[in-house]
Amino acid sequence: MPIGYWVDPSIDKLFQDKAHLFLIVLNYRWERGRVEAEYIAQLLKKYGIGPDDKILDLGCGNGRIAIHLALKGYRVTGLDYSKLFIEDAVKKSRQYNVYDRVEFIHGDAYRLDKIFSRERFKVVLIYWTTLIGYSLDPDKDLELLEKIYKIVEKGGYLMILNHASIENLNYRALEEGVSYYVDLGEYAFLDKASYDPARSILHVTWRFYRKRGNDLEFIDEISYDLKVYSMHEIVEMGEKAGWRLKDMYCSVKTLEPYKPGRCSLNIVFTR
Numbered sequence: 001m002p003i004g005y006w007v008d009p010s011i012d013k014l015f016q017d018k019a020h021l022f023l024i025v026l027n028y029r030w031e032r033g034r035v036e037a038e039y040i041a042q043l044l045k046k047y048g049i050g051p052d053d054k055i056l057d058l059g060c061g062n063g064r065i066a067i068h069l070a071l072k073g074y075r076v077t078g079l080d081y082s083k084l085f086i087e088d089a090v091k092k093s094r095q096y097n098v099y100d101r102v103e104f105i106h107g108d109a110y111r112l113d114k115i116f117s118r119e120r121f122k123v124v125l126i127y128w129t130t131l132i133g134y135s136l137d138p139d140k141d142l143e144l145l146e147k148i149y150k151i152v153e154k155g156g157y158l159m160i161l162n163h164a165s166i167e168n169l170n171y172r173a174l175e176e177g178v179s180y181y182v183d184l185g186e187y188a189f190l191d192k193a194s195y196d197p198a199r200s201i202l203h204v205t206w207r208f209y210r211k212r213g214n215d216l217e218f219i220d221e222i223s224y225d226l227k228v229y230s231m232h233e234i235v236e237m238g239e240k241a242g243w244r245l246k247d248m249y250c251s252v253k254t255l256e257p258y259k260p261g262r263c264s265l266n267i268v269f270t271r
């Protein structure tokens, strides 16, 4: 069975076939990971989660969040289906000297009930538009939330943070077909998206460039599809999977309550 067999093939292109390009993005956002981990730690504290509680960072990428949480004293397991990202995460955990507090596992989130058949976590973190919406099939997303439920201890949490939503799509940019320039230091990409309102699928294309003086040299292009939900859809899906809604925030940074508009989805469920 291929790894990631439930995600859309275009998502496999992004994180498997062309993982080296997404790794540039992850590495560019590495320092931001430190700040984001500060905000997440503030949220963990709010729910009384301390250094002895086990945290699973699902779809952890190259450990951007997991390693920075470990540096703050937390014990984190990171799971990702990209071999390249996991190898980079292991390397970085040694560089940052936190290999005794983080563990990285190369595996498919859809198989987490098998991977963690005995282990139970206090918190499962899903950070930065990860996993939910990747299969383009709400039934599969529901099944994933059910599987996560089984590996979280009673009184534990599922935190879906910084997730794209229908409510905060940039409709104007989508209508006008505008490309956004995203700076990545030595590299850059142009981000262009279109939206299918009938199925709520965002079709995104990233054109990658290497900077050469004042010029941009085209390297490669990635296109992927993502199903975007609204807050109430993910809440309903979570509740169907057995979760209880605890809180909804507008941003992990400010922890202001959620309101439709410019907020990303930040949902805390408990069981």
Ligand SMILES: C[S@@+](CC[C@H](N)C(=O)[O-])C[C@H]1O[C@@H](n2cnc3c(N)ncnc32)[C@H](O)[C@@H]1O
Residues within 6 Å of the ligand: 004, 005, 007, 015, 026, 058, 059, 060, 061, 062, 064, 065, 079, 080, 081, 082, 085, 107, 108, 109, 110, 126, 127, 128, 129, 130, 131, 134
């Ligand atoms: C947008 S990235 C976010 C990475 C990380 N959470 C962060 O904030 O840097 C999504 C991650 O999900 C991983 N992923 C996608 N499908 C997966 C699957 N079926 N099982 C495990 N990881 C998966 C990708 O490899 C990628 O690292």
